[in-house]
Amino acid sequence: MSETNNNENSAAPTVRFADFGLAPEILRALSDQGYVHPTPIQAQAIPVVLQGRDVMGAAQTGTGKTAGFSLPIIQMLLAHASTSMSPARHPVRALILTPTRELAVQVAENVKAYAAHTPLRSTVVFGGMDMKPQTEILRRGVEIVIATPGRLLDHVEQKNISLGQVQMLVMDEADRMLDMGFLPDLQRIINLLPKKRQNLMFSATFSPEIKKLAGSFLTNPTTIEVARSNATADKVTQVVYKVAEEQKRDVVEFLIRSRELKQVIVFSNTKIGASRLSRSLEQAGIKASAIHGDKTQQERMAALEAFKKGEIEVLVATDVAARGLDISDLPCVINYDLPYNAEDYVHRIGRTGRAGASGDALSVYSDKDERLLADIEKLIKQTITRGELTGFAPYARGASAGYGGERRARRSGESESRPSRTSSSAPPPRREKVDPWFLKPYEPSTVTRKEAAPTGPASPSSKPKQKVAALLGGLPKP
DNA sequence: AAAAAAC
Numbered sequence A: 001m002s003e004t005n006n007n008e009n010s011a012a013p014t015v016r017f018a019d020f021g022l023a024p025e026i027l028r029a030l031s032d033q034g035y036v037h038p039t040p041i042q043a044q045a046i047p048v049v050l051q052g053r054d055v056m057g058a059a060q061t062g063t064g065k066t067a068g069f070s071l072p073i074i075q076m077l078l079a080h081a082s083t084s085m086s087p088a089r090h091p092v093r094a095l096i097l098t099p100t101r102e103l104a105v106q107v108a109e110n111v112k113a114y115a116a117h118t119p120l121r122s123t124v125v126f127g128g129m130d131m132k133p134q135t136e137i138l139r140r141g142v143e144i145v146i147a148t149p150g151r152l153l154d155h156v157e158q159k160n161i162s163l164g165q166v167q168m169l170v171m172d173e174a175d176r177m178l179d180m181g182f183l184p185d186l187q188r189i190i191n192l193l194p195k196k197r198q199n200l201m202f203s204a205t206f207s208p209e210i211k212k213l214a215g216s217f218l219t220n221p222t223t224i225e226v227a228r229s230n231a232t233a234d235k236v237t238q239v240v241y242k243v244a245e246e247q248k249r250d251v252v253e254f255l256i257r258s259r260e261l262k263q264v265i266v267f268s269n270t271k272i273g274a275s276r277l278s279r280s281l282e283q284a285g286i287k288a289s290a291i292h293g294d295k296t297q298q299e300r301m302a303a304l305e306a307f308k309k310g311e312i313e314v315l316v317a318t319d320v321a322a323r324g325l326d327i328s329d330l331p332c333v334i335n336y337d338l339p340y341n342a343e344d345y346v347h348r349i350g351r352t353g354r355a356g357a358s359g360d361a362l363s364v365y366s367d368k369d370e371r372l373l374a375d376i377e378k379l380i381k382q383t384i385t386r387g388e389l390t391g392f393a394p395y396a397r398g399a400s401a402g403y404g405g406e407r408r409a410r411r412s413g414e415s416e417s418r419p420s421r422t423s424s425s426a427p428p429p430r431r432e433k434v435d436p437w438f439l440k441p442y443e444p445s446t447v448t449r450k451e452a453a454p455t456g457p458a459s460p461s462s463k464p465k466q467k468v469a470a471l472l473g474g475l476p477k478p
Numbered sequence B: 001a002a003a004a005a006a007c
Helices: A022-030 A040-050 A065-079 A101-112 A130-140 A149-157 A183-191 A208-215 A245-258 A271-283 A298-310 A340-350 A367-380 A410-416 A466-474
Strands: A055-058 A093-095 A122-127 A144-145 A168-172 A196-204 A222-223 A234-243 A264-267 A286-291 A314-317 A332-335 A359-367 A383-390 A447-452
Touching: A022 A065, A022 A101, A040 A055, A040 A065, A040 A222, A055 A065, A065 A093, A065 A101, A065 A144, A065 A196, A065 A245, A065 A314, A093 A101, A093 A149, A093 A183, A101 A122, A101 A144, A101 A298, A122 A130, A122 A149, A130 A149, A130 A222, A144 A149, A149 A183, A168 A410, A208 A245, A245 A264, A245 A271, A245 A332, A271 A286, A271 A314, A271 A466, A298 A314, A340 A359, A359 A367
Parallel strands: A055 A196, A055 A222, A093 A144, A093 A168, A122 A144, A168 A196, A234 A359, A234 A383, A264 A314, A264 A332, A286 A314, A332 A359
Antiparallel strands: A383 A447
């Protein structure tokens, strides 16, 4: 919701939502929330969408993308009444696809608020939850559906929903929607849609390869680019700390404590890593929860909710939480692992510094990650400050293999993924009983920053993505 | 090389 509450960023102070010819019901919803001025992406996207044009929209997170497509969609649906009478005079006319369930929920909340004073109905469908309540709502009829791909197709197969009347398609976080894992489902969905429709694609990052692939789904698209492509959020201060691989966990804990336990999201590259780190932090007395794809949907939503409410201090997440999630006032993101895809770095650190606020993005890395760091710096075209850890003392853990004393993973899926360690008959290494450094009184401002020598501007990424290129030729055009 | 997304 706060994505639109960004008046300081408005393109021109004189532009108002009222200038776009939006219906009074929409303007009322906006004024309900105190929104008067559009953000730059909204100021650009709304008129273009209202013209019926396809859009490829590149904008950083926290710039108001969601309202940028939601508001004109609602306007278009209001202006052009449906001619269909089925089902229940509410055929699906706009479809919004997202790569994660939590993002679908968030977008749906926004759409519902913007359409609150209109007769348009919307709902969200996603996996991990009972089909029945979703089915009931779909059968009663909705004009706008926000969905994750798999569950949407499930509903299609069960004839709970027909996509034959969809006039507008949105792909949120389009670069993710177009990656290898999602593309087959996406293609199936697109094949169910009318050929004549309006397509909107939004993402913070559009690599050249994804841009090309996206273009194959769009008709004469208008490109909207608010910040420079692949730019990191302007107000995010980035620091990287090079540490020994075995010390990453302790350093992350140190960084969390050095920030006096203000709320922070910690990103791990793996589900197991996220669970372990979360448990380890909890054992150290830090209120933490993990969110990743091996958790039940209830657990995922509970963790996110607890974090938003401030009930937990640390959310340890995989990239399920990297994109689009709007957590207001998040001051800090920590990368426990550097992401394999440089673009995911941009998405991750975009969780902080949202809606004009400042934020810190701290990353730990070791020798073997130098290449990943180089890729990231190349993508964002800047050298990230190398930080020095002052006052950090490693916590002696006995076994050199990282986390001593970790218990066997609770969830079966997690233990299955690591048979070598968890299925062995040898007892797990025991954590040595030493006086943890973090039980000693903390001395603030021990984390110092050191400017790194600039290495000059990097050239744009030219790493070929053959798989995507192959798909470009291999998949039929919708 | 990993994560996400349907049961």
